Amino acid sequence: MVTRRRFLQGMAAATAVGQLGSLSALAHGVQQAMEPASAGPGAAANRVLGYVDVFVGSGGHGHTYPGATRPFGMVQLSPDTNNAQWDGCSGYHQGDGSIMGFSHTHLSGTGASDMLDVLVMPAMGPVLLQPGDRDFDGVNYVSRFDAKKAGGEKPEKGYKTGVKGYRSHYTGEQAHPGYYRVKLTKHDILAELTATLRAGIHRYTFDKDGDAHLLVDFAHGYQDDPREPTRLSDVEMRLVGNDTLVGGRRVWQWASGRVIYFAMKLSRAPTSVTLYSDDKALPAGSTEVKGDNLKAALHFDHASKAPLLVKVGISGVDIDGAMRNLDGEIPGWDFDGVRAAAEAEWVAELSKIRMESSSDKVNRLFYSSLYHTMLAPTVFSDIDGRYRGMDKAVHTLPAGRHNYSTYSLWDTYRAAHPLYTLYQSDRVPDIVDGLVRLAVESPSGAPVWPLQGIETVCMIGYHSAVVVAEAQAKGFKGIDYAKGWPVFRRRAMQDDYFGLGYYRQLGYIPSDKEGEAVSKTLEYAYDDWAVASMADALGHAEEAAALRKRSQNYANVFDKTTQFSRPRDAAGQWIEPFDPIAIGHSSRWRDFTESNAWQATFLNQHDVYNYMALFGGEDAFEKKLDGLFNADPTLPDNAPPDIAGMVGQYAFGNEPGHHMPYLYAYSGSHYKAQARVRMLLDTMYLPEPDGLPGNEDCGQMSAWYIMSAMGLYSVDPVSTNYVFGSPIVDRAQIDVGGGRTLTIETKNNGEGRPYIQSVTWNGQPWTKSWISHAELVAGGTLSFTMGETPNKDFGKARADRPPSYGAPAPAA
Template sequence: MVTRRRFLQGMAAVSVVGPLGSLTVLADGVHKGLTAPPASGGTAGDGVLRYVDVFVGSSGHGHTYPGATRPFGMVQLSPDTNNAEWDGSSGYHQGDGSIMGFSHTHLSGTGAADMLDFLVMPAMGAVRLQPGDRDYDGVNYVSRFDAKHKGGQKPEKAHRTHVKGYRSHYTGEQAHPGYYRVKLTDHDIFAELTATLRAGMHRYTFAKDGDAHLLLDLAHGYQDNIETPTRLSDVELTLVGNDTVVGGRRVYQWATGRVIYFAMKLSRPIVSATLYNDDKALPAGTTTIKGDQLKAALQFDKASSEPLLVKVGISGVDIDGAMRNLDNEIPAWDFDGVRASAEAEWEHELSRIRIESSSDKIKRTFYSSLYHTMLAPTVFSDFDGRYRGMDKAVHTLPEGRHNYSTYSLWDTYRAEHPLFTLYQSERVPDLVDGLVRLAVESPSGAPVWPLQGIETVCMIGYHCAPVIAEAQAKGFTGIDYAKAWPVLRRRALQDDYFGLPAFRAKGYIPSDKEGEAASKTLEYAYDAWAVAHMADALGHADDAALLRTQSQNYRNVFDKDTQFVRPRADDGSWLLPFDPINIGHSKRWRDFTESNAWQATFLNQHDVYNYMALFGGETAFEAKLDGLFNADPALPDNAPPDIAGMIGQYAFGNEPGHHMPYLYAYAGSHHKTQARVRMILESMYLPEPDGLPGNEDCGQMSAWYVISAMGLYAVDPVSTNYVFGSPLLDRAEVQVGGGRTLVIEAKDNGPGRAYIQSVSWNGQPWSKSWISHKELAAGGTLSFVMGDTPNEAFGKARADRPPSFGAVAG
């Protein structure tokens, strides 16, 4: 192989300056002031990595991607089969027939869509500039691929020796954490991908002779529909020497106006390059272009039998940052070394929870789920500590800290962040203080759904509040809670934000004045509860008392006559017509967010005992909860597809319902929680592409499985308590930080044995149906004895039920 240093010999330093950033490349290929550490790591083929199937959720409506990334990685290098319509949210769907190319940023499991930055497609023959029909039309640059894969394959079995004339032994799409491979059958090209934290690496092996090129498509991205191109501006692309391409763009999709940059290097010289603007070729010799729809076809020397290697670094700051990220994280042309390092890092992170189960299916489902919990939030800061903030300015982090993006807070506050406080405790200060930083920088205040320095204002509530309040209540340090307080207080008590003035003044949000008002009333009530905790901890007693009162505003949308949460008019009347399966009282209005009255009626997480009284007591509440699970599962025609995973009118496939099976514990019928949770664990998740009951939603759907399989769930994360469920695993060892280990074991467990007979904590009998974070985080052994018949006495006594609103059952 000809080395990159040889390509650059005799070249003068090249400076690139553009509206999106600048870069200086020295003649010897080294960037001033930086040193490049060697690649390291090894293959962990016999560890827990072999249980992960990265294709879980890539079919159905899971919206996951199978490509290469690192834990919480900034780069997600993955194939794009689809960049339009709802099931194209991650860029990949197994129902599609072709691959458009490989881009460097993807969202995991979201319902909204963006990203797919900097598409690279290797090809043979004539240059084609349009992707064509994703179902494959055989004309444009998309390629059919062999979509067969074996989930959970041991990593070492995918290693191959690259030799001239490779043929059919490279068939099959396969992947595992940190590595992806596929054969592009139209071109007979074997593509492999791996990644570091901020850079991706491609390896392309060409099986046949002929002209070969790389197409770099900077116009590619998520589209609202097939006909409407991605909205872009400030796109620029520059060739540097004969092996480097740099550029950037501003994207106006979901996170409207986000800016992203790249630096790409090839292991072989670029023999010739054609740059295109609006699909029109620019004159030969053009090395810099600016516009909105830019592409480049890079012809390279194919005389060598060695694979073509491509390295791409990205940055949210500037081109120079992308190049630094690339040179520091992938200094050499060692694909297998980067891959081995990725596998070793994933093995380390996945091994924070070691499990035992007689079922291989459970192991594969568990570790595939645990993998998905580490795909978001994502790092969004450069190797040198710089990042682009929510104020669009460039900031520099204190040494040793990271800035994060991709917080799907409406989803993840429920299970993923509580799970992080157990098995990612060292990362919690960075994740949560990052939210504080975003809150302070953001012109819009408290973060709701921040993505790459842009507030998308997606979903209702302001659920950064429970994430920050939970960390504070659990005693995490290294987080500036005092700095967060003014922002959260302003949102809770002052901001004119999507119905909050009415929430404060009237005690509810009128559904004839504000969309999704019933759900917003309930979500704001929980956020008020979270901010009240912070107020108490910071010594603001008056604010805390006011916020606790507001946290009970759920009362004002509960109709005692029908025993449902209902949309209410500005004049105080209940809006008609009312049907609990409908999502709105008329075609014009949607009263609930991705739910209906059945589901919204059980959204209360923090004040369950006072809420029960509205039904007439715990017996009536339990009967209503039974009704939720046993009702006719019919939904109206205009119900969004997010309402999925139906059990009666209970929609497990959407996040607002995730705590509801655990509510039986508050009514003293914990055995019903055990039965429902075990049924969901066993029936709603499979280690298969269509193995998720709904959108993955940045790890929340998987986090529910992980924490519930261990027998725990945080119904009210701010309370710091976990309610018991029905442990599916025989044993789990969780590294909870500081060298401490939490052991959770379930004796006499197995199919048909969902019921808790007794519990002990560190060898002592434990009669409660819940346990605190403080106890679990100290390490110890939580032991369940399971059986095939309910022990209805367990958790029945009022003193043994979970606390709610800071009190035990009355």
């Protein structure tokens, strides 16, 4: 175990040498931060790097990748085992038996895919140009990886299977934040990967004699159909000197039309290089090639026992940008120095929340989850500040700012962005001002799911409005809210965007005119609430009032007779027949987005008390909420796989349900929220590859765990309030910025003790079931006393219930 002082001493040694300083000093600093020491209780919290298991979510339907990256890094250097089908969304799945190679961009936990740029695969013998099937037929360039032993030698000290954070689900494959290694058994090659913010470095050790080569497959990428190639255009590669390969391409996949460039340097010059177009070799001596299907083989006669190093920079701007990123971030060939710097940065970022728990499972899940919250959004600007905007033009940022990409906003506005406002407060201005910038630059307006300068228009609503409004309401500076206002106003008031015309005209979207109409109506209502908050803050009172009133349009798809949100037609009639577990009212239509009427009925986040009245009062609302969790979990045959993690008809494995257990706080039965949240924390997550209840979705699934483990959840992020749940940590200290610390602690906690008995804030009794962001970030100590039986009086008084719609709970 380590003390806090010992940890800081180790980090000081680690960071003093800079990003690429002395390996011995930097590694020693990281080691100090991780090594046990004679210390008091709770010092295990500082072994943050050791608790992270990067393989969590890499099996099942988690869709995560295990490779090397930096916090919010532009490069994600990771193995590809699969580049097609739903469980290949990240390029990796734990159940696959072979590796295609190592590419430099990946998505974490998404349900749609793209990326997998610049695949590099080391090999020996003749050049094979086709990857082959992931089940490995022994003929193509894929390779099995060692499932029995780590390269024939004993694993490094501290990296062996079974040690926290360095566990591998194949013994020959090992990884932790900032570093990945695997033994490719086809040719007995040890591959190691690490990364900086915008570049990656590979180290390949060839353990057999003979001719070797690197295959660069620039046609590789995600494929919607495994029988069809990745859709590409404007592809080029060229040799520069005798040790550098550069290239660029336009990709027409999910982020249709995105462009990416790379620059690759080798630690020793190849003896020859063969360029290929459509798998045909160009004449010897060719140094440039254009086409849609390009590859290169870099040959090395008689593989040396000295490792071969490969470093690659990427850019969304041009080849020169990729080269500057590479030379600026990895000027030399110190693989171990880059790796140690990556580890030091991860230790520093993970240590922004210093959590203590007597449970090894909680320690592992907490820090693995915290790690996953820092894999998106990702930096997408060059070292010189240039970036490619949503208008496809190249822009330059002011010094010290970053442009970001990979905003999975339909998911992450719910918990990930509220979490960032607590422990990544210094990064929030860049992340949120980036959304404003994207909104202004984008021809399509308010961002929905932007990826590498392209709007994918994935999912419903326009929840960038929520993220911007939340930051504005929480008082974050360095964000040009006024610049973004016209764009968000236009979307709310004018754009004819996916049913918004009907929404404005009728107060709801008719299900005989627009797909997923019920869910769209409900989510537009919440976006109205967010844009109304923006309008208020900027002095646009008339628009704020109109949007606030319109945010109650949720009532127009609520049927008081059945007590469900359900589809209605353009004439205003409820569509029959109605089945609350159905996804659509016919084979032609889906009325809900990855949900059904049971789940959509509880989407309301911002106006809970007025919504309760539609049910006939809080008792009827609570009874219906009980029914959600206790209903028959059967789903229709056409339910999408995203509807997962079922508890009755509650689908925890999909993000729209994440706030629903906390709704009990509004009915005065907070103890039910406590019990339900603790059950979900205990049963829905495991520190294993198949350890997530659904897609990770760029950190949202993990952010729910982090927030709930600390006893907090933002039901309505725009309100800036957090509802209490059932904390499972013993203690957590959060660096909330400005030198202030928020401490959360529990007493008498443990298995079978999910219920809050009492709460104190800075030593004073706290009877409310919620607390504001402003109070938490001022610093202080929030203390929960827990027990095995519910204290039904806690949070029951109306004065103690969370506010909603900008007002306290109404009198009885």
